[in-house]
Amino acid sequence: MSFSETTRARAREIIARYPADRSRSALLPLLHLVQSEEGYVSPAGVEFCAEVLGLNKAQVGAVATFYTMYKRKPTGDYLVSVCTNTMCDVLGGQKVYDALAEHLGVGHEETTADGKITLEHAECLAACDYGPVMTVNYDFFDNVEPQAALDVVEELRAGGRPMPTRGARLCTLKEMAVQLAGFADERDGAVADGGPGEPSLRGLRLAEQHGVSVPGFDPKTPIRSKAEADRAAAEEKAKAEAAKPAPAPAPAKAVEPAKPEAATGSTAPDVKAPDAKSPQVRTAETRQPDAGTAVPDAPGTKMPVDGPAPAPRDARAAEAAGAAANPPAGDGKPAGDAAGAQERNLKEAESGTRADGADPADASGTGVRK
Secondary structure: OOOHHHHHOOOOHHHHOOHHHHHHHHHHHHHHHHHHOOOOOHHHHHHHHHHHHHHOOHHHHHHHHOOOOOOOOOOEEEEEEEEEOHHHHHHOHHHHHHHHHHHHHOOOEEEOOOEEEEEEEEEEOHHHHHHOEEEOEEEEEEEOOOHHHHHHHHHHOOOOOOOOOEEOOOOHHHHHHHOOOOOOOOOOOOOOOOOOOOOHHHHHHHHHHHHHOOOOOOOOOOOHHHHHHHHHHHHHHHHHHHHHHHOOOOOOOOOOOOOOOOHHHHOOOOOHHHHHHHHHHHHHHHHHHOOOOOOOOOOOOOOOOOOOOOOHHHHHHHHHHHHOOOOOOOOOOOOOOOOOHHHHHHHHHHHOOOOOOOOEEEOOOOEEOO
16 A cells, blocks of 8 residues: 555654654554554555664564554444453443444454444453443543443444543544544544543542642643753753852872881881782782782781792602501492401391391391391
8 A cells, every 4th residue: 555645744753753763663653653544554554664664564563463552454433442351340341342242243353344333342441440431442431331332332323423421522543543643633622522530530629628739839830841941950050050169179188207117127118008908809919919919028918938848758758658547448348347247247148047046037126027
């Protein structure tokens, strides 16, 4: 499909909202944009998004199939969603869905023959305090009952646009997709209707009743533009910098007098004691001194000193003494085992008697015969 020049111009406008090296962030509104022209995200729509963003179709398709708001097959003018999750189900949401499915002759994600209504059950519509709820193109109908739901879809099929419980007046799915892409609803008085529901206002009512308010809050405070907010922030920063006291001059650093040689008994220059170093560094330098390591006679240092190597004759004598003190077992048995006792036990087992005349079948120490 070849998309219209209006869609292409809007696509360029969407991409321009993001930094040049972050243009991929425009993918979500672009998918809504192509859905506003076709009524769903078609393979051509996926290809279009990939083309304008420099992505491949697999990357675009992965996003389009993840979010349920992007439809992958033609959808009716009005998407009717009924919440059948736990809270709404307990309050009758499934009954509402069943009544609509029977009346319209369609099931989940199916569209009526006239192309007007697409029905779907939703896991949650985030309005548990109004359950059971139904939405038409994401506008809410609260506390809906089966007959009320049927009245809404019949009015839609007749060309009317029933007023939602909350929010602006209804629009088609394509018109809604334009808004989700980031463009204003251009219909006259499109956002003039609707209002908040009473459960949503309950917190404000309680705050007003009990005198709860935010300290220093003025509801008439105008909302500043970004430029005004940035300018005010810059002025506040400049005032804060001007209010800072001038830094006092740093006092002259006292020079420690040189220590006499007699204090340390060393002719080497003084260096920082290694106690200020980490144990790991100190250990490494002790094992492997280098040019940065303190000299042996510097204050606070102790260098290991190797003794004279033993003479070869002394080493051989020590080895011979150790071998004599630990004679190996010549028969491969653990040292200390007597071969005579093992042979006697073996003969007793073969003859069936023990040296003391007792039957070896007796359990040792229990007096119980096996």
